[in-house]
Structure formats: C-alpha cells, structure tokens
Amino acid sequence: MSETQLNTLKPAAGAKHAKRRVGRGIGSGLGKTAGRGHKGQKSRAGGFHKVGFEGGQMPLQRRLPKRGFTPLGKHLFAEVRLSDLERLPVEEIDVQVLKQAGVVGQTVRYAKVIKSGELSRKVVLKGVAATAGARAAIEAAGGSLA
Numbered sequence: 001m002s003e004t005q006l007n008t009l010k011p012a013a014g015a016k017h018a019k020r021r022v023g024r025g026i027g028s029g030l031g032k033t034a035g036r037g038h039k040g041q042k043s044r045a046g047g048f049h050k051v052g053f054e055g056g057q058m059p060l061q062r063r064l065p066k067r068g069f070t071p072l073g074k075h076l077f078a079e080v081r082l083s084d085l086e087r088l089p090v091e092e093i094d095v096q097v098l099k100q101a102g103v104v105g106q107t108v109r110y111a112k113v114i115k116s117g118e119l120s121r122k123v124v125l126k127g128v129a130a131t132a133g134a135r136a137a138i139e140a141a142g143g144s145l146a
Contacts, residue, residue, distance in 0.1 A: 078104040080128070082137055083117025094126040113138070 023034035033043065041047040052059045084103045085093060095111050098104045104111055113125065115133030122142040130138060130145055138145065 075105065075107045076109045078108040078111045080104065080111050080113050081116040082113065082119040082134060085113065085123050085138075086117065086119050086121065088123075091122060092124045092126060094128060098128070119143075 020030065021028060022030040023032075025031045036043040041049065049055075052061055054060070078098075080098060080103055084098075088097065088101055088103070090097055095104070095108065098111055099106055099108065111128045113128060113130040113134040115131055115137055119137050119141045123138060124144050124146060125138065126146045128145075135145060
C-alpha cells in the first residue's frame with residue numbers, strides 16, 4: 001500500500017459538489033428571477049420583514065388569546081416518592097442528601113414526600129415536608145419527620 005502524501009490529499013469522490021449559482025443564465029435553471037418569483041417584497045433587494053409578519057394582517061401570535069403562565073419558582077420545588085426514599089442508603093434524609101443521590105435536581109430548595117410506592121425501613125426526614133398519607137407511611141415504618 002502506498003503512503004498518502006499531504007500534497008495529494010483530496011476529498012472522496014462525490015463528497016464535494018459545486019455551490020448553486022443563482023442568476024447565471026437560463027441554462028442554470030435559476031436565471032432571470034433567480035428563484036425569487038415575480039414582484040413582491042421578497043423578490044426585491046433588501047426585501048425583509050420580521051418573523052411572524054403577515055403583511056399588516058394581525059399576526060397569528062397576536063390573534064390567539066394568552067393562556068397560562070410559567071411560575072418563576074417552578075424549579076425550586078420537587079416531589080419525592082416513598083419508593084425513592086426506600087432506595088437511599090442513609091437513614092437521615094434532607095434536601096442535600098436527595099440532591100447528592102440524584103433524586104431531585106441541583107436547583108431544588110424544597111422537597112415534599114408523596115405517598116407513592118412502599119417504604120419498609122426507618123427514615124428520618126429533616127427539612128423535607130410530607131403529605132398526610134406519606135407521613136402516616138413513614139411513621140408506620142418507624143420513621144419520623146424532624
């Protein structure tokens with residue numbers, strides 16, 4: 001096998017193709033109007049309009065009613081299942097432990113345990129809230145909320 005020299009390197013056949021040259025005569029298929037059609041703002045040099053602009057007609061995003069909102073603090077709160085607590089290797093659980101275990105996101109400040117899944121071991125929650133059903137399940141397993 002011959003060694004490839006730097007001065008003989010070239011792309012594989014068919015890997016490169018010539019850029020489409022618009023406005024270069026009838027034979028190119030894009031002569032005369034150069035693919036812009038006839039007349040109108042978009043056919044002209046500098047014919048620009050804003051995204052969503054509909055020629056003066058009220059744009060769709062303004063015709064539709066406003067609906068809902070995104071709470072600014074949405075990422076601060078997280079729900080934790082009883083089954084998530086079951087899998088954690090530690091007995092004392094706070095928000096920091098939940099973050100390190102990857103149960104909640106890093107931006108979370110407040111966590112609340114919900115009654116989903118089973119809990120068969122003792123856990124002590126510190127600074128973590130719980131629903132009434134979850135609290136009953138934790139206390140039934142011998143755990144507590146601090």
